Amino acid sequence: MIGSLTEDQVDELLRAEWIGRIGCHVAGQTYVVPVAYAYDGEAVYVHSAEGQKLAMMRDNPDVCFEVDRIEGLHSWRSVVARGWFEELHGADALAALELLLDRIPDGGQGGDDGEWRRPSITLFRIVLYEKSGRFEHR
């Protein structure tokens, strides 16, 4: 059986998982990259060092965010969302950091959350404006 996830099931998957993939596109090039995230019901919060994905999302903030849980060829669920990239600063960035450290399994591992506070780390969110989900189950 293949079908669509309800709105609640979409939210449930976004809250349950912590790895998603961002899809972004600039100048004819599509780029997909896995990220750790936290979800607050409206947006996903992500941290990143400077690099290609940040450069691309600043150029074109209309991105795709995808999450899946795949147990087998015929047993999976996935969510595909569209969202707007927004860089976070100051108190917003700190709040995002707390969310992430709470959410990610080894976020605080080895007491190394200091590195997350380095100036070279950028916090951002993707505000999801369209979400849908699909599943297959046997």
Next chain:
Amino acid sequence: MIGSLTEDQVDELLRAEWIGRIGCHVAGQTYVVPVAYAYDGEAVYVHSAEGQKLAMMRDNPDVCFEVDRIEGLHSWRSVVARGWFEELHGADALAALELLLDRIPDGGQGGDDGEWRRPSITLFRIVLYEKSGRFEHR
């Protein structure tokens, strides 16, 4: 330690995994979708029912293909490739089907590979013309 995968490590990850994500883009919309795949060293082979991803790739065959293996926040490897979508027909489609059935853990489960031969299923490949990989390990 964060770094780049060698060409061999990129190929190794593409051969070891069987779930990847295709990123495609048409008319301002980026779409990311998980797929089961088989890799032969040059292209990834995928089957799909008709739907949004096939429609988009026919419109814009220059796509992204991403594979990752994530064990923790600081323990992961990922490959991002660019490739060209090519629909397969006749003997090429059958060969792709064999590759896929061989590769996918429950591909032949329940003797249901008959459904893969339905006319509504499209076989295609993405010929990878640029690959790179990154890893983090502690």
